[in-house]
Amino acid sequence: QVQLVESGGGLVQAGGSLRLSCAASGRTFSSSAMGWFRQAPGKEREFVAGINWSGGTTYADSVKGRFTISRNNAKNTVYLQMNSLNAEDTAVYYCAAQSERYIKLRENEYAYWGQGTQVTVSS
Numbered sequence: 001q002v003q004l005v006e007s008g009g010g011l012v013q014a015g016g017s018l019r020l021s022c023a024a025s026g027r028t029f030s031s032s033a034m035g036w037f038r039q040a041p042g043k044e045r046e047f048v049a050g051i052n053w054s055g056g057t058t059y060a061d062s063v064k065g066r067f068t069i070s071r072n073n074a075k076n077t078v079y080l081q082m083n084s085l086n087a088e089d090t091a092v093y094y095c096a097a098q099s100e101r102y103i104k105l106r107e108n109e110y111a112y113w114g115q116g117t118q119v120t121v122s123s
Helices: none
Strands: 003-007 010-013 018-025 034-039 046-051 057-059 067-072 077-082 091-097 117-122
Touching: 003 091, 018 034, 018 091, 018 117, 034 067, 034 077, 046 067, 046 077, 057 067
Parallel strands: 010 117
Antiparallel strands: 003 018, 018 077, 034 046, 034 091, 046 057, 067 077, 091 117
């Protein structure tokens, strides 16, 4: 049974930082692309960042230069370092994994999902 478990969310002041982690179990994702999505209240879930099997990355324009996605294949874990947070970053953040190597931007192309972790940025 594949599981993705996110951690690291919480409450932070504007301008602060958080680091999210997503630990996978049940299968190895070292040859797969993984991503982070988020869903703010009243909004659709949106792509935030993705990392392919070889470490190449893609970011949404809204987080480019502030967020960094990385992975540790030995730990079967992907991370999202979030800096310079603002109120618009408040959302539930989800980790997702594909079965393919290259990053996809649409959520329906991800087969596996975590339960989400809340990030709240106070202004």
